[in-house]
Amino acid sequence: MPQSAPISGELVIPSHIGIIMDGNGRWAESRGQPRVVGHRAGVRSVREVVRLCRERGVQALTLFAFSSENWQRPAREVQMLMRLFITVLRREVKLLKKNDVRLRVVGDISAFEPKLQQRIREAELATAECQGLRLNVAANYGGRWDMVQAAQQAARLAQQGEIEVEAIDEALLGRFICLADQPEVDLLIRTGGEQRISNFLLWQCAYAELFFSETLWPDFADDAFNEALTCFASRQRRFGKTSAQIMDATLS
């Protein structure tokens, strides 16, 4: 069950925010620029949102940087994105460390070129002791992939005779799902006007509140972020219970 969110001032702050950063390509194209210019501009929004999450006391932020399906984009765009990831990881790691942000990359990184895999490992290691915000970057990630890899780990335990097949329940499978050591996602934000989940943290978003923003990712800054937080704070989260039960529990 998701953990309860801490209170900051008047606002209930989500413990874990997931973001599908959409709209980079359209942002660039509307300026007559190549799509990669939009991805580069998107890095500025990443920095800004990390800062805002730290400021607001959010515990974990997970960003969808590259989905398992993004390999189907034109080869040149994929190549540019890979180069951008390498540059960003090298350039930002000091700043993350200074701000006590712990980075983790989730997804099948074995598909990336060795240099990128190495940068990922170095950045994770460099920030491993940080105690502040958990910044997770989903790269070559898919929610279905995540469930399959978890099922495989559980099946392996059963095959080795360490558990009975019947012991595989939600709690056990959940231990193998990416980010099991962090709160479940409370708030899922998607920018860029589309309203779908696109195979992002399917398991972890089971009870997430969804917020869809028209703002394209490179334009996403404090106003849009605050709007998402305000909207989240106004939602009644019932986790399957009735509204009356939730009201009773709040009053008691």
Ligand code: FPP
């Ligand atoms: C979706 O916009 C965006 C991406 C697939 C890439 C996002 C990557 C970054 C912002 C770089 C951040 C880097 C790190 C390491 C966190 P889109 O291209 O689908 O936009 P469109 O819908 O307008 O075409």
